[in-house]
Amino acid sequence: MKDHLKDELLELALEAARRAGNLLRDGRPADLGVAATKTSPIDVVTEMDVASEKLITGFLTEQRPADGFLGEEGASIEGSSGVRWIIDPVDGTVNYLYGLPSWAVSIAAEKDGEVIVGVVAAPMRGETYQAVLGGGAHANGEPVRVRHPAPPLSQALVGTGFGYVAERRAAQAEVLRTLLPRVRDIRRGGSAAIDLCDVACGRLDAYYERGLNPWDLAAGELIAREAGARTGGRPGEPASGELVLAASPGVFEELEPLLDELGAWHD
Ligand code: IPD
Ligand code: CA
Ligand code: CA
Numbered sequence: 001m002k003d004h005l006k007d008e009l010l011e012l013a014l015e016a017a018r019r020a021g022n023l024l025r026d027g028r029p030a031d032l033g034v035a036a037t038k039t040s041p042i043d044v045v046t047e048m049d050v051a052s053e054k055l056i057t058g059f060l061t062e063q064r065p066a067d068g069f070l071g072e073e074g075a076s077i078e079g080s081s082g083v084r085w086i087i088d089p090v091d092g093t094v095n096y097l098y099g100l101p102s103w104a105v106s107i108a109a110e111k112d113g114e115v116i117v118g119v120v121a122a123p124m125r126g127e128t129y130q131a132v133l134g135g136g137a138h139a140n141g142e143p144v145r146v147r148h149p150a151p152p153l154s155q156a157l158v159g160t161g162f163g164y165v166a167e168r169r170a171a172q173a174e175v176l177r178t179l180l181p182r183v184r185d186i187r188r189g190g191s192a193a194i195d196l197c198d199v200a201c202g203r204l205d206a207y208y209e210r211g212l213n214p215w216d217l218a219a220g221e222l223i224a225r226e227a228g229a230r231t232g233g234r235p236g237e238p239a240s241g242e243l244v245l246a247a248s249p250g251v252f253e254e255l256e257p258l259l260d261e262l263g264a265w266h267d
Pocket of ligand 1: 193
């Protein structure tokens with residue numbers, strides 16, 4: 001594959017994420033309203049989620065009219081170029097709604113079904129993470145790597161997240177009840193994209209979650225992998241909605257069978 005395609009897509013993703021990040025940061029209304037709910041009354045979409053997705057798809061369509069789109073707030077276009085953009089216009093909407101800083105814009109580009117570019121912009125951290133397939137991962141232009149040497153699982157800091165539906169949360173709490181005494185500690189940051197980038201930067205030793213959608217993980221998974229993380233789902237399977245695990249080598253091998261045994265992949 002021509003590297004100039006990757007370079008072009010990376011530049012466009014960075015610019016789209018920068019513009020959307022600015023809109024979200026500078027345009028956050030004091031009385032931010034909830035525009036609609038998704039899977040449950042606590043799974044909200046604000047007017048700013050919608051505005052951000054519109055900005056991103058508008059900008060990218062102008063630059064590359066033949067590309068496809070998959071966006072959380074409804075963008076769904078097949079396209080004819082073989083390139084498809086996967087967009088989470090605000091990952092960490094609940095944080096954004098409450099004025100907490102951990103939210104991000106996540107933009108990935110796939111070519112013929114393979115993710116080749118990922119950008120996660122976290123404006124309130126002043127950080128943008130990026131990766132190109134085979135080209136390493138960077139934060140604000142500096143190379144990043146997973147934590148090395150990796151600690152044993154008993155000393156690992158593990159991020160996770162919970163779905164929005166009560167039955168799933170009950171099952172996730174059960175997994176956590178067994179896992180918590182076996183690790184250093186647990187973090188629930190509220191943005192899957194940032195969690196994956198935190199694994200990439202060595203700020204978490206591992207992150208797992210059940211129930212993610214492609215837009216939550218496409219960019220962050222590539223960034224984590226390019227930073228040296230191992231990623232997957234159930235043993236031997238790729239990351240998917242069933243289960244996503246990203247961890248430093250070493251921690252991954254300990255956590256993968258344990259999560260499988262604890263049933264982290266089902267409700
Ligand atoms: C959510 C966040 C959260 C994760 C949820 C996601 P949203 O995305 O990434 O951390 O636990 O599973 O749905 O709704 O804020 O875009
Ligand atoms: Ca999300
Ligand atoms: Ca979202």
